[in-house]
Amino acid sequence: MSEYIVEMRHITKRFPGIVANDDVSISIRKGEVYALLGENGAGKSTLMSMLFGMYEPDSGEILINGKPVVFHSSNDATAQSIGMVHQHFKLVDTYTVAENIVLGIEPLKKKFGFLPWVDMKKANNEIAELSRKFGLEVNPTDLISDLQVSVRQRVEILKMLYRKAEILIFDEPTAVLTPQEIDFLLDIIDGLRKDGKTIILITHKIMEIKRIADRCAILRRGKLIDVRNVADTSVQEMADLMVGHTVNFNQQKNKANFREEILTVDHLTVKNENNFEVVKDVSFKVHGGEIFAVTGVSGNGQTEIADAITGMLKIASGTVKLEGKDITEASVRERALSGISYIPEDRHGVGMVLDFTLRDNLSLREYFKEPFSRNGILNPDQFQKYSEELIERYDIRSGQGPATIVRSMSGGNQQKAIIGREIEEKSKLIIFVQPTRGLDIGAIENVHKQILQERDNGAAILLISLELDEIMALSDTIGIIYRGELLKITPAGELTSHEVGRYMMGVKDA
Amino acid sequence: MKKFLAQRLDGRYSAFWASVLAIILTLITASLLLLVMGKDPVVAFQSFLQGCGFLPKANYGGGSGMLSDLFDFLNYLAPLLLASLAFIAGFKTGLFNIGISGQMLFSGFLATVFIGYNKSMSAAIAKPLVILIGLASGCLLGALIGFLKYRFNIHEVVSTIMINYIISYLTGFFINNNYVDMMTRTSRICTAAARLTWTNVKIGGVNCKVPLGIVIAVLIAFVVQFLFDKTSFGFELKAVGLNSRCAKYFGVNVGKSVVLSMAISGALAGLAGVCYYLGYTNTIIPKTLAGMGYDSISVALLGSASPIGAILASVIVSIFQQGANYMSSRVGVAKEIASLITGIMLLYAACGNYMRIVAHSYLQKELDKTSSREGKER
Ligand SMILES: Nc1ncnc2c1ncn2[C@@H]1O[C@H](COP(=O)(O)OP(=O)(O)OP(=O)(O)O)[C@@H](O)[C@H]1O
Ligand SMILES: [Mg+2]
Numbered sequence: 001m002s003e004y005i006v007e008m009r010h011i012t013k014r015f016p017g018i019v020a021n022d023d024v025s026i027s028i029r030k031g032e033v034y035a036l037l038g039e040n041g042a043g044k045s046t047l048m049s050m051l052f053g054m055y056e057p058d059s060g061e062i063l064i065n066g067k068p069v070v071f072h073s074s075n076d077a078t079a080q081s082i083g084m085v086h087q088h089f090k091l092v093d094t095y096t097v098a099e100n101i102v103l104g105i106e107p108l109k110k111k112f113g114f115l116p117w118v119d120m121k122k123a124n125n126e127i128a129e130l131s132r133k134f135g136l137e138v139n140p141t142d143l144i145s146d147l148q149v150s151v152r153q154r155v156e157i158l159k160m161l162y163r164k165a166e167i168l169i170f171d172e173p174t175a176v177l178t179p180q181e182i183d184f185l186l187d188i189i190d191g192l193r194k195d196g197k198t199i200i201l202i203t204h205k206i207m208e209i210k211r212i213a214d215r216c217a218i219l220r221r222g223k224l225i226d227v228r229n230v231a232d233t234s235v236q237e238m239a240d241l242m243v244g245h246t247v248n249f250n251q252q253k254n255k256a257n258f259r260e261e262i263l264t265v266d267h268l269t270v271k272n273e274n275n276f277e278v279v280k281d282v283s284f285k286v287h288g289g290e291i292f293a294v295t296g297v298s299g300n301g302q303t304e305i306a307d308a309i310t311g312m313l314k315i316a317s318g319t320v321k322l323e324g325k326d327i328t329e330a331s332v333r334e335r336a337l338s339g340i341s342y343i344p345e346d347r348h349g350v351g352m353v354l355d356f357t358l359r360d361n362l363s364l365r366e367y368f369k370e371p372f373s374r375n376g377i378l379n380p381d382q383f384q385k386y387s388e389e390l391i392e393r394y395d396i397r398s399g400q401g402p403a404t405i406v407r408s409m410s411g412g413n414q415q416k417a418i419i420g421r422e423i424e425e426k427s428k429l430i431i432f433v434q435p436t437r438g439l440d441i442g443a444i445e446n447v448h449k450q451i452l453q454e455r456d457n458g459a460a461i462l463l464i465s466l467e468l469d470e471i472m473a474l475s476d477t478i479g480i481i482y483r484g485e486l487l488k489i490t491p492a493g494e495l496t497s498h499e500v501g502r503y504m505m506g507v508k509d510a
Numbered sequence: 511m512k513k514f515l516a517q518r519l520d521g522r523y524s525a526f527w528a529s530v531l532a533i534i535l536t537l538i539t540a541s542l543l544l545l546v547m548g549k550d551p552v553v554a555f556q557s558f559l560q561g562c563g564f565l566p567k568a569n570y571g572g573g574s575g576m577l578s579d580l581f582d583f584l585n586y587l588a589p590l591l592l593a594s595l596a597f598i599a600g601f602k603t604g605l606f607n608i609g610i611s612g613q614m615l616f617s618g619f620l621a622t623v624f625i626g627y628n629k630s631m632s633a634a635i636a637k638p639l640v641i642l643i644g645l646a647s648g649c650l651l652g653a654l655i656g657f658l659k660y661r662f663n664i665h666e667v668v669s670t671i672m673i674n675y676i677i678s679y680l681t682g683f684f685i686n687n688n689y690v691d692m693m694t695r696t697s698r699i700c701t702a703a704a705r706l707t708w709t710n711v712k713i714g715g716v717n718c719k720v721p722l723g724i725v726i727a728v729l730i731a732f733v734v735q736f737l738f739d740k741t742s743f744g745f746e747l748k749a750v751g752l753n754s755r756c757a758k759y760f761g762v763n764v765g766k767s768v769v770l771s772m773a774i775s776g777a778l779a780g781l782a783g784v785c786y787y788l789g790y791t792n793t794i795i796p797k798t799l800a801g802m803g804y805d806s807i808s809v810a811l812l813g814s815a816s817p818i819g820a821i822l823a824s825v826i827v828s829i830f831q832q833g834a835n836y837m838s839s840r841v842g843v844a845k846e847i848a849s850l851i852t853g854i855m856l857l858y859a860a861c862g863n864y865m866r867i868v869a870h871s872y873l874q875k876e877l878d879k880t881s882s883r884e885g886k887e888r
Binding site for chain 2: 312342344349352353355364365367376377
C-alpha cells in the first residue's frame with residue numbers, strides 16, 4: 001500500500017487560450033482534509049473535475065491507492081470510490097430526495113416474481129438510515145424543488161455516501177451557506193474524517209481552512225505554488241501566497257456623507273405564487289452616499305425585496321420611489337433606465353445568458369442604446385470595444401477574451417463580469433445581492449473597494465448579504481429582516497455582530 | 511479520414527460539416543436500402559436529379575424539357591424554404607412551432623376562397639392580396655399560439671397540434687360543402703390571376719411554370735439572418751430563447767417577445783402556405799395537412815437553424831421530394847422513399863451535436879497521444 005490514497009502527478013490541462021492546470025502534482029493521505037486554495041480561475045475546479053473523471057488530463061497521471069488509473073467518465077471515478085459535490089449542484093428538481101440519490105444505481109426488486117421494479121421503499125429506508133448515521137437530516141420523500149440550498153447540499157453529500165465514496169471532493173460548499181449552516185457543514189466534514197474518509201475541500205475562506213483542514217495546496221494561475229501544513233501557516237501567509245502579494249484585510253473606509261434621499265420603500269408587501277406574504281409591510285430609505293445593508297438568515301425575504309424594487313417581482317401593495325418618482329408600476333427596463341443597477345443572487349439563472357459570449361453579456365445593459373445600436377441595428381465594433389474596456393478594468397479572466405462563451409468561465413470570473421457590467425452603468429441606486437459569493441479574497445477586496453467607491457461618489461447602495469463580516473465591514477445602516485419583516489433599522493456602529501446575529505434569529509430585543 | 515472529419519467537426523465551421531456528414535450518411539443508408547430492394551442506387555440518385563432538371567432525361571414529352579423540370583423544382587423549393595424559415599424564426603426564440611402545416615393550410619384556404627375564386631380581380635391586385643392574406647392570417651394564428659403560451663402557459667407544441675386538427679377539419683368541412691370539384695374531390699382551382707406561379711411561360715422553347723415565391727423566399731432568408739444577427743430585436747429574441755429569466759432581468763418584455771416571435775413564425779408559415787396552395791398545387795385536398803410542414807423541421811435542423819443554411823438544406827430535401835416521381839417511374843421504387851430519406855436525414859442531422867462531441871474527444875485523445883509521445887522522447 002502506498003502512503004497516499006490519491007496522487008496526481010504532473011497534471012496539465014489546456015483549454016482554448018488558457019492553461020488551466022500547468023504541471024500540477026499533489027498527494028493526499030488517507031483520512032486527511034486537504035484544502036485547495038487559489039484565486040478565481042486558478043484551476044481548482046478543473047483539477048478536481050479531472051480527479052472525478054469529467055475531463056481527461058492532457059498529460060500527467062492519476063494514482064489511486066498507488067495504482068495508476070484512467071478515468072473516461074465520472075462513472076469510472078465513482079467506481080474507484082470518488083465522489084464530488086459540484087460548485088453548482090446537479091440535482092433533478094422534479095425528483096424526490098431519494099430518487100435523486102439512487103439515480104443510476106436504483107435498488108431493484110422483482111415484481112410478481114419477474115418484472116424488474118425500482119424498490120423505492122428500500123431506497124427510502126436506506127437513505128433515512130444513512131442520513132441518521134452521518135447527521136445529515138433530510139426527508140427522503142421531499143421534492144428537490146421544495147428544498148433550501150443547504151438541504152440540497154446535504155442531498156449531494158448523501159449521494160456520494162450512498163455510492164460508498166471514500167474520497168469526497170467539495171467544490172466551494174460553503175459559498176451558498178449561512179454562517180450557521182457553515183458551522184454545521186464543517187462539523188459534518190469533521191465527522192466524515194473521523195469515519196476514515198478522505199476529504200478534498202475547495203474554498204476561498206481561509207478561516208474555514210484554518211478550522212478544518214490538515215494541509216493546504218495553493219494554486220495560482222494554473223500552477224501549484226506551495227503545499228503547507230495548516231497548523232504551521234498563518235492566515236495572512238496563506239492569503240499572500242494565494243494572491244502573490246500582500247493582502248489588506250481591513251478596508252480603508254471613509255466617513256459616510258449622506259446626501260439626498262434616493263430610494264424610498266413604503267409599506268412594501270410581496271406575495272409568492274402561493275399567495276404567501278414573503279415580504280411584509282417593509283419600509284426604509286436609502287440616501288446617496290449610504291450603504292444600507294439588509295441582513296438575515298437566507299430565505300427570509302431579502303432577495304424578494306431586491307426583486308420587487310427592480311421589477312422582477314410584482315408588488316402586492318406599497319410603493320417604491322426613486323428620487324421621489326413613483327416607480328411602483330414601471331417596467332424592468334424603465335426602472336433600470338431611471339437609475340437602478342442590480343447584481344442578482346443567481347448569476348447563472350438570472351445574471352447572464354451562459355451561451356452568449358462575454359462580449360454580449362457585458363453589453364446587456366447597453367445594446368439598445370447608441371452607439372451600441374442605431375435604429376435597432378447593432379454595432380459589433382462598439383460591443384467589442386466596450387467589453388475590452390470592462391475586461392481590463394474589472395480584471396475579468398477568461399480563455400478567449402470578449403469572444404469567450406460565458407459558460408466556460410470560472411465561477412468567480414462570471415461574477416466579476418456581472419459586477420463590472422452593473423457598476424459601469426453609474427446608476428443612482430446599486431443593489432448588490434451576495435456580491436462576493438464565490439470570489440477569492442483578492443477579488444473580494446476589489447469588490448469591497450468598488451462598493452465603497454461608488455458610495456463615496458454619491459450612489460445609494462442596497463447591500464443584501466449573508467456574510468456578517470461583509471455587512472459589518474461595509475454598511476452605514478443595517479436593516480435586519482426576519483420572516484419578511486424588517487425587525488430593526490439602525491446605524492451600523494450601534495450593534496455588535498453578536499447582536500445582529502441574535503436579531504437574525506428573530507429575537508426582538510437583543 | 512477520421513482525423514480530417516474530426517478536425518472539421520470540432521472547429522468553427524462544425525455546424526456546416528456536421529450537416530455534410532449527415533447528408534453523406536443519409537446517402538449511404540439510402541443506397542443500402544436500395545441495394546436490399548435490388549435496385550441500383552446510382553441510377554436512382556441520378557434520376558432524382560433528372561426529375562428536378564439538374565441532369566437531362568433520356569426523352570421529354572411535348573413542351574417540356576430540362577428547364578421546365580427545373581422550374582417545377584423551384585415551385586416546390588419556394589414554400590419549403592419559407593416553411594423552414596418559419597420554423598427557424600420560432601426556434602431561435604426557444605419555440606418549437608410544429609404547427610406549420612396547419613398555418614399553411616389556414617392561409618392557403620383563406621386566400622383561395624377570398625381571392626382565388628374571385629374572377630373579376632386583375633393579377634396586379636390579386637397577387638399582392640394573396641401574399642398579404644398569407645402573411646396576415648399566419649401572423650394572427652401565430653400570435654394566438656404565442657398568446658396562449660404567454661397568458662395561459664399552454665405549451666406551443668400542444669396548442670399547435672390541437673390547432674392543426676381544428677384547421678384541417680374545419681377547412682375540410684367548408685371545402686367539401688362549398689368549394690369541391692366533383693371530378694377531383696379536391697377544392698376547385700384558383701384563377702390564374704391569383705396564382706403565385708405564372709404557367710405556360712415560354713422559355714427556350716419549353717413551357718415553364720415560373721414561381722414568384724422563390725424570389726420572396728430567398729430574400730426572406732437574408733432578412734431573417736439579418737434580424738437575428740444584426741438587430742437589437744433579434745438579440746432580445748435569442749436571449750429569450752436561451753434564458754428567459756435573464757432576458758426579463760435586463761429589461762426585455764418576455765411575453766411580448768414570445769408573441770411577436772410566434773407571429774413572425776406564423777406569418778412566414780402563412781406565406782409558405784399561399785406559395786404552396788396557390789402556386790405549387792393550386793388546389794387543396796380536404797382534411798389533409800401538407801407533409802412539407804414537417805419536412806421544414808428537417809430542413810431547419812439540417813441547416814443547423816441558420817437561414818442561409820436552410821437555403822442549401824431545402825435544395826437537398828427538395829431534390830428528393832420533387833425528384834421522387836421520376837425516380838419512381840424509372841427505377842420502380844414507390845415514391846414514398848423520398849419521405850423515408852428525409853426522415854433518415856433528420857435523424858442524422860439531429861445527431862449532429864453528438865458527432866461534434868465524439869469528434870472533440872477523438873481530437874483530444876490524438877493530442878494526448880502526441881503529447882505523451884513527445885514527453886517520452888524528452
Ligand atoms: N470547459 C471549459 N472550456 C474552456 N475553458 C475552461 C473550461 N473550464 C474552465 N475553463 C477555464 O479554465 C480556467 C480555470 O477554471 P476553473 O473553473 O478551474 O477555476 P477555479 O479555480 O475553480 O475558479 P473559481 O474560484 O472562480 O471557481 C478558467 O480561466 C476558465 O475560464
Ligand atoms: Mg471553481
